[in-house]
Structure formats: structure tokens, C-alpha cells
Amino acid sequence: MIGAYCILSPDSLVPNLLLMYTREKKVLKDYDELAMMKIVCTVCGERNCPRHRPELNILAFQPWTNLVINKKVDEALEEFLNIVLKEFVYTWYKDLSSDEEFVDELKSSIRFLAAVLFRRIKKLDIPKLVTEKIIKAALQHLDCCIQAQKRASDNKDIQQATINYLGSNVHCSMWNRKAELEYLRCMVECLFPYVLKPEALHSKSTCTLVREILANLVLLPAMDAIANPDMVNNLILIFLDETPPPEATEPPSELVPFLDKFSIKQPKKPNCLRLEMKHIMDKEQPVLLYAFMQFLKKEAAVNVLQFCLACDDFNRRLLSPDLSQSEFHELHAMAKDLYKNFCDPTAVDRIKFDEKIIAELKNVIDSPPEQIIRLQKSFTLFQAYEHAYDLLENTFLPLFHQSDDVRTLVHVSPWQIKKFSTILGKKKEFGFSNLGTKLKGVFKSSSGIILYNMAVGGEIDITTPPVTVNIDRTDEENGGKPKHDLSTWRVTIPMIGARPDPENMKKQYFVFIIDVARVDIPDGEGERTNWTVARKYGEFYVLEQKLTEFHGNGEFPDCQLPPKKSFGTKNKDFIEGKKEVFEQYLQKLLTKPLLKGSELVYSFLTSLSEFNSSFLQDINIGIFVKSVPMKLVKEKGQHLDPFLSAFAASTEAPKPKSMSPKNRSLKFIVNHSKKLTTSLFENNSNCGFNPPKSTESTLTETRQVDGVFDSLVYIATCVYYVPKWFISVLMTCRILIKETLESYVEWYLDYKITQVTQEHRVVSIIHLLQDVLFFDTDPPRSDEEKKSRYNETVEGCLQYVPRSFVSMIGDEKFEKRTKFILDILQQPKLNKQLSYVLLDILISELFPELKS
Structure with missing residues (x-):
């Protein structure tokens, strides 16, 4: 020991002696690519482009670009977010509107926020954060409790004594419950420029909704749960548990784009105010x-x-x-x-x-x-x-x-x-989907039979109930059954085929070969059960267009073709790439009950002639009248003014339902009040918005604490009061093994994080969080159960420390000081104070822009 002091000064440290436990420096493989994406203009490709908006880079609009995760994790995360929307959005939004466009935009904003957080967490060096900042913040909190105990009387509550000792140094969220909620709101608003889409920042309603969901429904309950002493005891028991975690039983799933399916937008209804x-x-x-x-x-x-x-x-x-x-x-x-x-x-x-x-x-x-x-x-x-x-x-x-x-x-x-x-195209009520009762005497079949008779003259008296006419009709015979039950048909597109171009025989184009099989007719009954039909790329869009015109744009939201391309559609690779998408489109159509007897789909799958608009030769659109009992005078332009007024009114959004206090339920008000003042946390420190000033610094013994080894020396000195000779041994060992211990702890934390972030464990954590938040039907834990968990935690901590250290300071003293640390963790308000200090550290590391 004397030789070590003679050779080395107290400030000298021997390098890491266990090279096998050296952690590799964290390097992001896609960091250079992301850095380029931030400074390179998406439009012209110039670095720091002076012509275009700086926010036009790809990450500003799509932070999920090149961001992939395992498929099972993506599915679990998507399920969790859908439940969040169901519990916190659909419960009230379904009473206001059935339009999914708002929810689609909200999903896109949630995906944007999650992608930004995921990117920033990937760049975060968690082991370094724990060893350099989180441990030091926890020791400062412990030191404040120790100093408060020294200044307080024996019978005074350690929780209140610590709050009084902190004075104005208490976290502002701890002033009272209202201040806590306001702090979370302000924190979320400060993050908006970094976690919301640029267009969402201009919407007050979107910002307010996201702020209230995050602050009131997510962060506030989460901070309460983390500061709950019973939860803290449970986390300590999990840490002390030596049972090895379950191993993966299946290989990792393939990588998929981050929350790609979650943010798929439903087809939008036609809107004359939305330019395409x-x-x-x-x-x-x-x-x-x-x-x-x-x-x-x-x-x-x-x-x-x-x-x-x-x-x-x-x-x-x-x-x-x-x-x-x-x-x-x-x-x-x-x-x-x-x-x-x-x-x-x-x-x-x-x-x-x-x-x-x-x-x-x-x-x-x-x-x-x-x-x-x-x-x-x-x-x-x-x-x-x-x-x-x-x-x-x-x-x-x-x-x-x-x-x-x-x-x-x-x-x-x-x-x-x-x-x-x-x-821009008319709205749904003016489309073909509702022409059944609005077209009178204009449909004439091939046989010459008029489907609806209309009087000829200057006036038309409509006094009888209108007759519904469906263009995409189902030939009904034998008790209303369709002539062709397309739900029993099976279609595939096994290949594509080449056809000579009729305009230039030296060229060719490619078509989809559709294989059709009927499962409702056994072989040998006379009717064909299997055949093929060839369709060009554009014919699929004719089918989609006519189905939309005859049935409406909202009848088949999950049966949509990708946007039609104007050229390049004769290329073989292009047609080959669309084969699977078009096959799924046809298969979904055959599952729709409304299309069970559709003549459109039947002709598309059976006719050998080209499928185009010429099949509507029977239709003679001549007269368009309203389908309500009234008199119409056939004068040019007579009904133009009412039509324009109705059209202008249709472009305005419906007025929202009144949300005045008289319409709010008493249950909502009571629950909201309970959330702000709980029996566990009461009203936090209850000091209003002007806490008393501190008379001295709260950073006394922890100023020189740096790293894991110094933290252990502090605990041994200030908590367990070890003998002076042992402190001298520790300071000598500091020269020899401090760097080695620091490297080993960082390596161990990195190893544990790698284990926890394995695919099957991340999925389990998401499902566990989902069950706790939304499907926890267990009754609240009783005081006896909480006391039993506390005793189990004390027993586990007493057995965790090496016996040699216990024998040096004595069993009674060791048990007393260990219980003192655990008793501090049983104070909910002190846990809340520490939780917010750690939250500030985490936010400042994830968003270093906020430090300025």
C-alpha cells in the first residue's frame, strides 16, 4: 500500500486490466447516412441548399425512412397503439363523426413521434448515461435524505424533513399536483418542434389533443406508477432475482419498415376541397x-x-x-x-x-x-x-x-x-352509387323494356314511392338467389403473358393471366369449373372505377388498387411487380357479400372481350330528378340556385357537438379530480407556487463523486460508516481498479441491455405493459400484501451484499443502515422527486437542443 502511494499519486489511475470486458464504442451504422439526409436537400441534392426550405429534408417529413425493426415487435407495438387509440380517442370521437380521416392523421402523427424517439434512443449511450449521470443524481438524492435526517428530530417524518431541507431546490413539479400536470404539459409542448410533423404544428387542435393524451393520460399515470413504493419494491425483487430469463424458441423474424401498416391511410372520401x-x-x-x-x-x-x-x-x-x-x-x-x-x-x-x-x-x-x-x-x-x-x-x-x-x-x-x-369530382351523393332512386325512365335494357316510365309534359308529378334501380344488378331467380354465386369462385394470377401490339406487330405488351376455379360445381356436371382469362393493366382500373360508381366510394375501403401510372405500364418487370397486388384485389372482391352476384365482376372474370366502358350501352342517361314527392317544372336552370346553396353547405364541416360543462358527466369530473389529488401522493409538497428558499446548498458530500467506484466509496463512508482503515484501503484500490471496475460495469450494463432488447423479450414487455394498462382486472393490493413484499425486499437486500463486508461493520449496523435506504424508497413523494430529476436527465440527453 505504501509502495503504491509512493509510486503513484492519488490522482493517477491504472488503466483497465480486464481487456476482455472492454465495451466496444457505440457506432451507428446509419449515422453518416442520416447526417447526410439532414443536410442534403431532398429536391436538388445540394448540401445546405439556399433555394429550398431547410425543413424539406426527408427526415423532416418521414423520420421513419430506412428505419426497420423486427416484424413481431412491429406487430406488438401496432397492437398496443391501436388499443391506446381505442381507449383514449374512439371512446369520444365515435360520437362526433364516423370519418376516419382524423384518426388517420393522428396515426401518422403518432408514427412520426415514435420514429423520432426510436432514432434518438438508438443514438443514446445508455450504460454511459447510467454510470455518469443517473447514479450521481441518485446519490445526491440519498445525500439530501441523510442531511435532512441529521437536522431533524428523531420522531419527525423523513419525507417531510427532506422536502423542508430541499426548500426551493425541490423540483417544480412537486410544488402541487396542478403544478405537476402543468409541468408535463409544458415539457410536451417544448418537444413538439422535434416530435410532430411540420403541418401538425400549425394545428392548435392537434397539438392540444396530443399534449393532453401524453401529459394527462400517459405521463402523469406513468410517473405515479414509477414512484409507487410497492412498484419500487417489485423492481428491486426483479433485480435480485437470479432466475435466468427465458431464451428465444424461434429465430428472429424478418425486418420490416417501422410501423408501416399502422399508418396506412384508409381511402379518403371524395372531397371537392382536397386537390389531388x-x-x-x-x-x-x-x-x-x-x-x-x-x-x-x-x-x-x-x-x-x-x-x-x-x-x-x-x-x-x-x-x-x-x-x-x-x-x-x-x-x-x-x-x-x-x-x-x-x-x-x-x-x-x-x-x-x-x-x-x-x-x-x-x-x-x-x-x-x-x-x-x-x-x-x-x-x-x-x-x-x-x-x-x-x-x-x-x-x-x-x-x-x-x-x-x-x-x-x-x-x-x-x-x-x-x-x-x-x-374535382362530385361528392358521393351525386355519384352513381345513389342513382337508383334518382334516375327516372332513363335505363333501358337490351330487350327494349323501359325500367321506369315518366310522364311527358311540362310538369312531372311524382307521388308514388320511387323504384330502386341498381345498374350493377344481381339477376335474382328461385327465391332471390343470385344467378352466379361469386363467393364460391377462387382466382389466382399465376403468370403474365405476352401479346402482340395491334398498332405495331413488331412490339408486344404484357397481360395478367387470371386463373378462375369454381368450387361449387363438381367435375363432370356439364358446366366448366376452371378457365383462364387475360386482362390488361388498365382493365383492372376500369373495374375499380365502375364498382366505385355503382356501389359508392366507401363500400369497399379495404379493396383499393395502387395509384394508376400514366406510362411504363407495358414493361414486363412493371407488370410482374403488380401481379401479387392485383391477385389480392380480386380475391378480396370475391369475399364481399354485396358483390356475390355482381355482373361487373362476373363479366370481368368470364368475358373474352376487352373490359372497358363500352359495356354500358344499355344506359341512356337523359333525365335527372329528385326522388322525393314533389313537383318539378322542366325549365332550364330553375333549380340551379338551390343546388349551389346545397353544394356550398356540403363543403362546410358539421358543427361539433356542444362540450359545455352541463353535458359532461359527473363521473368524468370526479375521476379528473381524483387524478389530481391522490391518497398516496396527496398534493405533493403542497407549497403552492412559491416554495420556501433554501438556506444552504444541497450538494455537499456528492460534489467529488465521479463514477461507480466513487459511488461505492460514498455509500460505504456516509451510509454504512465503515472504519477509517477500510476507507484508506478503498482509496488505494481506487488507483488500481477504478478504471477496471468502471469498464466492467459499463460492459455488464451493455450486456444486460442487449439481452433485454432481444425480440421475444421486447414483445413480452410490450404485452405486459398492455395488460397492466388496459386489461388489469385484479383488485388493488392490500396493505398486508404490500407489507409482505416490503419484508421480502429487505430480506433479499440483506442477503445480496457479500458476507465479508457485513462482518466488517457488524450485522446489526448493516441491517439498520440497509433498512434506512429502503425506508427512503418507501416515501412516495421522495420517489416522485427523484423520478422527475431522472426524467429531466433523460429528456435532456434525448433532446440536447433543449439545453440551450
């Missing part, structure tokens, strides 16, 4: 295109729209059959212009495309003009178009919706509303 890209890109409606172009000019992103329009024109000319030599030269010049203006690294209007796309396009334009034909079969130009189109649809269109340009379009005069509705 297909409407804007329609050159026949220049008003919308011009307004969107003016908006993009302000955003310095009009080049993206120009590229899409130029691609459309280029592709239309490229797909023309029998191209001449001069046309090859013109197309080659157009391709050069596309590359020079939008792909060249030095271009002013450069768009950030994938390097492979740029390289392949460069290769084409460097080849002779005749080689431009390669772009017909290549996927390159289609991928570039899709990237630019996605930029417009997912990045700039939402910004356009929030701009004054859209408000200018919407606030038009009454005579313009009809024209505007024609552009």
Missing part, C-alpha cells in the same frame, strides 16, 4: 395547374413539375409506333435536354435522382440517336418520373393545401362552384 395530383396534372384544367405552378415558383421547385410534364410529353412520343429517323433525332435531343436541365450535377434546376438513374440516362444520351429506343423497355425514366411525382404529391402538395393559393381557389363566386366541382 391527377386533377392538377390534367392539362385540360389549366386553372389548377397554373395555381400550383405559381406556388412552386415561390418554393423554387417549379423544376420538379416541369420535369414531370416534360417526361409525359417525351414518353407519349417515344411510345409512338413506327418512329422515323428524324423522330429518333428529336427524341434524342429531348433526352439530352432532360439530362442537361434536371440530372446534370452542374444544372441549376437539378433534381436529386438516384445515381443509377443518372448513370443509365447518361449512357443512353451518349449513344447514337437510334439507341433512344432503349428507354421504351428500360425502367430508368419511369423511376425518375415516379421520384419527381412523389416529391410533388407527398412534399409540396400538402404545403400547397395550407397556402393562400388554395384559399383563393376555394373562395370563388357561386357560379364558379359548379365548374370547380366538375374539375
